[in-house]
Amino acid sequence: MTDIRQDVLQGFEQRFGRRAQGVWSAPGRVNLIGEHTDYNEGFVFPFAINRRTLVAVAKRDDHVARVASTFSDEAHETDLLSLRPDKLHGWSAYPLGVAWALGQFGADLWTVPGVDIFVVSEVPVGAGLSSSAAIESAVAVALTDIWKLDFDRRALARVGQLAENKAVGAPTGIMDQSASLLGRRDAGVFLDCRNLHEEIIPLGFENADLELLVIDTKVSHSHATGGYAARRASCEAGARALGVESLRDVHVDDLPRAQQILDDETFRRVRHVVTENQRVLDTVRTLREHGPTAIGGLLDASHLSMRDDFEISVPELDLAVEASRGAGALGARMTGGGFGGAAIALTPRPLVGAVRAAVESAFAERGYTAPDVFAVSAAAGATREE
Template sequence: MTTVRTPRPRSIDELAATFRDQFDADPDGVWFAPGRVNIIGEHTDYNDGFVLPIALAEGTWVAARRRDDDTVRLHTDSPDVSDPTVTLRLGDVHEGQSVGWASYAAGVGWAAAQRGLDVPGLDLAVTSNVPTGAGLSSSAALSCGTARAWVDLAGWSLSDTEVADLGRDAENHIAGAPTGLMDQLASVCGQAGHAMQIDTRSVQITQIPFDLTAQGLALLVIDSRAPHALVSGEYAERRQSCQEAAQALGVSSLRDASVSDLDDLPDLLQRRARHVITDSARVEQVASLLTDGSDPRTIGPLLTQSHVSMRNDFEITVPVTDLIAETAVRAGAYGARQTGGGFGGCVIALVDDDAAETVAQACVAAASAGGFNQPTSFVAVPSDGARRLS
């Protein structure tokens, strides 16, 4: 039985044909933006801490054509949306007004207008092979792919960070997802064969070699198929708790606090802050090990420590991701942790490349025995960020 399956990439020609069917014209071009998987550092981004994501080979393809008015027409082939075709005017898009999945794309135009840019309308057809609800930033891939297309077609002169910021504003203000900037930076700034250590305070990105294949290793992504939702109250509560902890400590963010400062905080705030502080420190440890040329296997225990912290202190894991992480380590992984915003989604496991199938099958068996959905798995390959394809 083959358990590890790489999602099928989408064809540019097929997407262009879909565009022609929908809009009776050829697209001006096709763009791609990847999803991301975060190696370590969860909920540290909005606390001015460090994160360490990679851009995936999986992502979203965007076929686009510039219009002469302020209309945006969008179409997706995703089976997960109830309204695959949406038409709206940019002038009608405003903060707090979600238009479903189209918010992640149309919101980019709103964000650009807030910066005083001249924003033309667009026709957009999109397709993706990032699993939705899996914590792999399918939404950032959509917003950043759209942003890259809009930048090129409108002729805006924006840095990569500014392109990523358009995507974040679309998610925060139109889609209503309170994300930090990590997802979008990873989608825009990824480099093949590298992880990105991002200082979210200075928005400084350090590209760190992360070629696991050369070391006989693989980063196995195990989708628990327990979907998460960043717009839920649980995510907002964690963010609010971090803000309250920082205020109680008299610092602007938890980046400026240490574990020794936490003794006088209420138990809940103490645990929330401890996770953020220690996970940000683990990012620096992992980055240091990789930069120094250490065997990547040495980062495994830090991944497992991160999962324990998310489970006990930040309380964002769920029974099935706990089970998968524990099973992966028992089956031979060097370390495993839930990745993404939490409350479901994916687990990553650092494994020998010839053990990926064995570990994946062990996780399937454990989930089945526990009465959970059967997980699916693929191997994550660090890849390039958002770019024009044609």
Template sequence: MRVVEAFRDAYAGSPQTVWHAPGRVNLIGEHTDYNDGFVLPFAVPWGVTAAVTPRTDGVVRVLSLQSPGEPATFTSYDQSKGWTRYVVGVLAMMGEAVSGADIVVDGDVPQGAGLSSSAALEVAVASALNDALDLGMTPMELALLSQKAENDFVGIPCGIMDQAASALGQEGHALFLDCRSLASRNIPLDLGAHGLSMLIIDTQVHHELADGEYAKRRAECESAARKLGVAALRDVTDLAGALQQLQGDERKRVMHVVTENHRVEALIGLLRAGAVTEIGALLNASHLSLRDQYEVSSPELDVAVEAAVRGGARGARMTGGGFGGSAIALVPVERLDSVKESVSRAYDERGFSAPRFLPAVPAKGAHRVGVS
């Protein structure tokens, strides 16, 4: 395993433990997590592997195989910069339980595709430290600690969805998560049995959630909730009445969040009824809401969704935070080539960079891998 070999080269010893944590794609339930709502993500085959040995001298050494060179060394958490803040943030949130570590990470999550490489990095490091130090934290506790690292240390006000999907995902299943109670259950998602495939369409447009737009949407939702007298938008039960009390962007944000929660529940109902082929309409509706009410889409995402449906997809939508990243399309297996051709042609006609296509197969959540 190359992460282990790199660890030995960098630190002249074998790692105490090695963990892998996946990225995620969200089937439906977008921008609902930080509104105490419902989400339905699943783990993807790509992720981050972390080789870790704890230290006792307060020193943190971090090396990424995606950033060749010497390990970055910190004697204070505040010294970390860039991507290392996601790693160091996890140690900071663990407090006195950890006093430094030697870490090497290796990732294959497509960067900028909106598949949450940051959550995979956090959960992999947190899981490895939990194992090495025998802290006894549950997968959900590790997800919450990783979220806190991103919120409080990195400064991105993300919800719990990404880290939960990475920590708790199961192969062949989507994860239904109530972001308020943190109750979760795995929902079987066997697309192949119905002749379907979930295709990720990476627009190759990279986004940066820390640029203010993500935080702005969250602030608008919190402001709307205060005006409506509810703890979070998840608590809005009379949508028509709520919309009469709001204006402008806040009105549109509430419209999206409330209807998106309904779509999550409806989609789960269809999956449980075995009507997998019928979920496409909910994906389409989700995209339109994200485009028009939440205003987080982009021309490249819109073209990908429209061209995929035109090419034979049963439904499609943007996934992730928005402003770039990826769309997903529910495609009959026999129409995969047609959908890819349709999207590629539409991009070429508009002068967009060629998209990348990735198969979205529900994968295993964070797990220990052998040191060899």
């Protein structure tokens, strides 16, 4: 963290010609299980990871907000009083969208000072590790401090989601921001997306000598593109046809009736969400009763459901899962919104090298771009850096 903290401070000074008032950070996240359930008011079980986005921030004497970063040559400047979602574009929609969303939640943008913000990130972009929520959450906690706002972490999760939905244009749920803001070391955030009740559940990976490997396939994806929106629309159509408020109200026992009512594609979309909700509940229960070595089959089943019923996997993700399981991973699945991104593999620490080698070899044999395989651990959520 020391090197990246120096990077963000130096970058701020070089870009804005003065010193930052402080540095704030927020992590990316891995979703252990519970994919495309959040916007269906279901259950998710992500955890914050030990790869973070840092923002250096300082107040200004006017109402101007300026944002710059190491990952884009584009710097953006706008007046806080003229912030509108439809006027934001590119990567700046994430930090500036948060400033706008704070105003929607009650911050008086007429009285708060302008800000300069510089962003540095070690969360891979497009890998399904929610680099977007890491930016949003870091900026949210920074502006809350700088502007002396009275928002708790749950409110800031809703702020980040609003920014993502309206400023970025991605119809995502609240899972990513919740994980980034509420995460704890070696624990997951079990979140009920209907009432936003969350519970911190110990993972126990450290004591069980397990590593969670992330396999970044380098197949980039974007939540703002059509596949994600189409899946969400299918879920909403399925709920309407079944006469329920959301798919949260459909249970596994209801699936035979659903199959009679729905067309095949919509039924399979519904079946994924319904069974995935149950897998989240089963994962939390299994962790409590039997520990982390017993959840591998649930991870495997989740991937098959996303591949066959929700149809959001790609050949590279399927290969990553197959190769890692063949080399000794206890369970594996794609993670994130799909159509690219990353897979995860829960792996005994002595087998990490073998799993990595097997995945890299399998990708090379198929002629795919070499994946980036690395371990992550569950980490603390967004904070001000000392």
